Amino acid sequence: MIEYIKGELTEITPAVAVVECNGVGYAINVSLNTFSAIQGKKEVKLYIYEAIREDAYILYGFATKQERELFLLLITVSGIGGNTARMILSALSPSELCNVISSGNDKLLKTVKGIGLKTAQRIIVDLKDKIASTGIQPAETGTAANTMLHSEIYEEAVAALTMLGFPQAPSQKVTAAILKETPEATVEQVIKLALKRL
Template identity: 80%
Template sequence: MIEYIKGELTEITPALAVIECNGVGYGVNVSLNTYSAIQGKKDVKLYIYEAIREDAYVLYGFASKQERELFLLLITVSGIGGNTARMILSALSPSELCNVISSGNEKLLKTVKGIGLKTAQRIIVELKDKIATIGVDSAMPVSTVVSSVQTEIYEEAVSALTMLGFAQAPSQKVVASILKEEPDAAVEKVIKLALKRL
């Protein structure tokens, strides 16, 4: 079993990283969270999950053990395979996902492509007790990233973006990061900046 691959990052796309280790290039499937964490680095270390099927041998790589733990929990839920689990971990960071599950926020889970209401409910029911064992750092709801004064701007911007057809999870992430960078920005400015990033 491969625990991790450490080597030179030779190619990277938002879905796949190629890591050269002792002359062998490993194609590793990554989530957007891992992509952001390793982008621009020369040498990387990814924790690996091997999916060995009759027709394929697929490697999934994670920047942290915590993200891999969540991936392993997600694929224990019936109806969720490696690609769906990776999609969930691309839409939500590990701490956001733990919050969504522990608070039973099925609406937010449903915003992930390929996740319907029943699957979202199944994830919450089956994993609620298990995620407590992972011990996620910075486990706080997305909205607490911003101060109470900003909460109103945050909510207005997110609801405007969702009305424009953007998924809720990425919108929340982008708005939260904009408000971190520019705490005094008005709603209109936050929305304009978010439209450029989404």
């Protein structure tokens, strides 16, 4: 069982980080939260969850133990796999997710891509009591809405850029950078700025 991988960050996209450790490059699936936390660093330490299936061996990496703990809780919910859990953790920070679950805000959860009302309600019912044991402080409600908006703008901008014929990886990189610099930018503004940089 791999607890964490520590090494040189050789490649990074908003979805995957490649960490070289003792001459081996590990492709690790990351959330947008972890992407933001490790972007621009040379050396990183990612806490790992290994998903071992018959047809695949997938590594998920997290900048904090708390985020990994939430990921592990999410995948215990029926109908939530690794990628959906990562999507939820990309849309909401750990403290925002705790806030959404403890306040029973299924509407906000439902805005995550791939989450329907039934799944959102199931997450809340299954995890409400377990969230308290994580010790993660819930965030202010406003920030959760901002992050959701952020991830929607990010996804829309990347989708638009790829439809315009730009490769996905550079589009993701540029969009993430623009949103970091100007968090209040609209989708149109993000796309216009991205077109100048690509």
